[in-house]
Amino acid sequence: xxxxxxxxxxxxxxxxxxxxxxxxxxxxxxxxxxxxxxxxxxxxxxxxxxxxxxxxxxxxxxxxxxxxxxxxxxxxxxxxxxxxxxxxxxxxxxxxxxxxxxxxxxxxxxxxxxxxxxxxxxxxxxxxxxxxxxxxxxxxxxxxxxxxxxxxxxxxxxxxxxxxxxxxxxxxxxxxxxxxxxxxxxxxxxxxxxxxxxxxxxxxxxxxxxxxxxxxxxxxxxxxxxxxxxxxxxxxxxxxxxxxxxxxxxxxxxxxxxxxxxxxxxxxxxxxxxx
Amino acid sequence: xxxxxxxxxxxxxxxxxxxxxxxxxxxxxxxxxxxxxxxxxxxxxxxxxxxxxxxxxxxxxxxxxxxxxxxxxxxxxxxxxxxxxxxxxxxxxxxxxxxxxxxxxxxxxxxxxxxxxxxxxxxxxxxxxxxxxxxxxxxxxxxxxxxxxxxxxxxxxxxxxxxxxxxxxxxxxxxxxxxxxxxxxxxxxxxxxxxxxxxxxxxxxxxxxxxxxxxxxxxxxxxxxxxxxxxxxxxxxxxxxxxxxxxxxxxxxxxxxxxxxxxxxxxxxxxxxxx
Numbered sequence: 001x002x003x004x005x006x007x008x009x010x011x012x013x014x015x016x017x018x019x020x021x022x023x024x025x026x027x028x029x030x031x032x033x034x035x036x037x038x039x040x041x042x043x044x045x046x047x048x049x050x051x052x053x054x055x056x057x058x059x060x061x062x063x064x065x066x067x068x069x070x071x072x073x074x075x076x077x078x079x080x081x082x083x084x085x086x087x088x089x090x091x092x093x094x095x096x097x098x099x100x101x102x103x104x105x106x107x108x109x110x111x112x113x114x115x116x117x118x119x120x121x122x123x124x125x126x127x128x129x130x131x132x133x134x135x136x137x138x139x140x141x142x143x144x145x146x147x148x149x150x151x152x153x154x155x156x157x158x159x160x161x162x163x164x165x166x167x168x169x170x171x172x173x174x175x176x177x178x179x180x181x182x183x184x185x186x187x188x189x190x191x192x193x194x195x196x197x198x199x200x201x202x203x204x205x206x207x208x209x210x211x212x213x214x215x216x217x218x219x220x221x222x223x224x225x226x227x228x229x230x231x232x233x234x235x236x237x238x239x240x241x242x243x244x245x246x247x248x249x250x251x252x253x254x255x256x257x258x259x260x261x262x263x264x265x266x267x268x269x270x271x272x273x274x275x
Numbered sequence: 276x277x278x279x280x281x282x283x284x285x286x287x288x289x290x291x292x293x294x295x296x297x298x299x300x301x302x303x304x305x306x307x308x309x310x311x312x313x314x315x316x317x318x319x320x321x322x323x324x325x326x327x328x329x330x331x332x333x334x335x336x337x338x339x340x341x342x343x344x345x346x347x348x349x350x351x352x353x354x355x356x357x358x359x360x361x362x363x364x365x366x367x368x369x370x371x372x373x374x375x376x377x378x379x380x381x382x383x384x385x386x387x388x389x390x391x392x393x394x395x396x397x398x399x400x401x402x403x404x405x406x407x408x409x410x411x412x413x414x415x416x417x418x419x420x421x422x423x424x425x426x427x428x429x430x431x432x433x434x435x436x437x438x439x440x441x442x443x444x445x446x447x448x449x450x451x452x453x454x455x456x457x458x459x460x461x462x463x464x465x466x467x468x469x470x471x472x473x474x475x476x477x478x479x480x481x482x483x484x485x486x487x488x489x490x491x492x493x494x495x496x497x498x499x500x501x502x503x504x505x506x507x508x509x510x511x512x513x514x515x516x517x518x519x520x521x522x523x524x525x526x527x528x529x530x531x532x533x534x535x536x537x538x539x540x541x542x543x544x545x546x547x548x549x550x
Contacts, residue, residue: 034389064386107382107405111339114309128405130382204489206498207482214479223481223512224499237498 001028005038005047011133011154017081017177018051019153035064042180043073051081055176065178066226066238069267070196077194077268079179087113087132087168090160091139091147097163102127104135105149113149116167136160178270185270187244192221193269195241195254197261198234206237209257216253218243234262244269276303280313280322286408286429292356292452293326294428310339317455318348326356330451340453341501341513344542345471352469352543354454362388362407362443365435366414366422372438377402379410380424388424391442411435453545460545462519467496469542470516472532473509481512484532491528493518509537519544 006018008031032038132150140158199205222240243250281293283306307313407425474480497515518525
C-alpha cells in the first residue's frame with residue numbers, strides 16, 4: 001500500500017486535493033498537522049508521497065513549502081493538482097440563514113466571503129478558527145445557532161446542512177497543490193518543470209538567464225523573484241516552464257543555466273494540469 | 276491635519292508601520308477594519324494616505340492590495356516601509372512561562388513561532404485569533420493563565436508583560452508596507468517604480484519585455500507573474516525597478532513597454548528604502 005501524506009484535519013481543501021490524488025484504492029492517506037512534518041516524512045521515507053499546497057493556499061504558508069523544497073530537502077515534484085475554492089455556508093439541520101448569530105471559519109475563508117457576509121451580518125459576528133474543517137467541527141459540537149464556512153466534504157464529515165453554496169466573492173480562486181516524492185517521474189510528452197536559480201543582482205541579470213529559454217523557444221508559465229538570505233547580491237527566481245528536463249532542448253537549456261548560476265536546483269518535472 | 280488610514284486594530288504590525296510613517300505630529304491616524312475599505316477611503320478622499328501591507332504580511336491578504344491597485348482604483352504608491360517581524364510572548368504580570376496553559380495569536384504568528392512553541396507546549400494548546408493585537412486583548416481580558424504572541428507595542432497597549440522576545444523561528448521575516456495617495460511624488464534621485472503589465476503567453480514574451488530594461492541598464496528588484504483573469508493568453512507581471520518614472524531613461528523604457536503591452540499600469544514611483 002502506497003502511503004500518501006496530507007495536511008489535516010479531514011474536511012479541508014488540502015484533504016480534498018489528497019482524495020482526488022488517491023482516487024485509486026492502492027493508496028492509504030496519512031494525516032499530518034504541519035507542512036514541515038509532512039515534507040520531512042516524505043524525505044525520511046515515512047510516507048511515499050505528500051500532497052502539499054504550493055500557491056494561493058488557504059491552509060498553510062506556501063512560502064514554507066517552497067523554502068523547504070529549495071533549502072531543506074531533496075525531493076521531487078511529481079505531479080500537480082488545481083482545486084477551485086468553492087465555499088459553502090453550513091449549519092446544523094433545521095437552522096435557517098436568518099437564525100445564524102455567528103459565522104466561524106479560517107481567516108482567509110472569511111475574507112474570501114466578505115461581500116456575502118456583509119450582506120447579512122456585521123463584522124463582529126465572525127470568529128476565526130484554525131482551518132475551515134475546524135469551523136465545521138465547532139459548529140457541529142456547539143448548541144448555539146452558529147454557521148461555518150467550509151467545503152462540501154466538511155459538511156458531509158461533520159453532518160451539517162449546506163445553507164448556501166458558492167458564497168466566495170470571486171469565482172476564480174483556486175489553490176495549486178503539488179505531489180512530492182523521493183524519485184523523479186518519466187516524461188509523458190506534456191510536462192512542466194519547476195526550478196529555482198539565482199542571478200546576479202545587476203541590470204540585465206535576469207534577462208541573460210531568460211535569453212537561454214527564449215533562444216530555445218521554451219515557454220515560461222510562472223516566474224517569481226524571492227529573497228535569497230544566504231547569497232548577498234544574488235536574487236533567487238522560481239520558474240515554471242513547459243517541458244520535461246529529459247527533453248533534449250530543455251535539458252540543454254537547464255545545463256546552460258546551471259553553468260551560469262551560483263545556485264541552481266530543479267524541483268521536478270511532472271505532468272501538466274490544465275486548470 | 277493630514278489623515279492617514281491603517282488596518283486596525285491598534286497593536287498590530289500594520290499599526291507599527293503606520294506609526295513609523297506618521298512620526299511627525301501633523302498626521303492623524305484613522306483605523307480601518309479591512310484593506311478594501313482602507314484603499315477605497317483614499318480613493319474617495321476620506322483619508323489622504325493609507326499604509327497597506329504589500330508583501331509577506333501577517334495581517335491581511337496581500338494579493339488583495341495588489342489586485343485593488345491594478346484593477347479597482349487609480350492610486351499611487353508614494354512610499355514604502357519595511358518592518359521586521361519580531362514576536363514576543365506576553366502574559367499578565369506575575370505569570371511565568373511555566374504557568375501558561377494556552378497561547379493565542381494570528382495563525383501566521385503561531386506558525387512563525389512553531390519551533391519555540393514546540394519546545395514547551397503541544398499543538399493542542401494554541402488558539403487562533405483574528406490578529407496578534409486581538410490575542411493580546413483576549414489575554415488581558417481573560418482570567419486564565421494564557422499568553423499571546425504579538426509585538427512590543429501590543430504588550431504596552433494591553434498592559435501585558437513580555438515573557439520572552441524574538442521567539443520567531445526565522446529572524447529574516449519582514450513585511451513590506453506601501454503608502455498610497457491620490458497624487459504622485461517627485462523624484463528624489465534614489466527611487467523605485469512599481470508597474471504591472473501583460474505579455475503574450477508564448478516563448479520569449481517576457482524576455483522581449485525585459486530586453487527593454489536590460490538595454491537601458493535598468494535594474495529590476497522584483498518580478499512576479501500573476502494570473503490575469505480578463506485577458507486570456509496574456510500573463511500579468513508585477514515588476515519593481517530602480518529609478519523614477521520622471522527620469523529620462525526610465526520614462527523612455529516605460530513608454531516602449533506600454534506600446535507593446537495590452538495592459539500596462541504604473542503603480543507608482545517613490546523613494547527607495549534599504550531594508
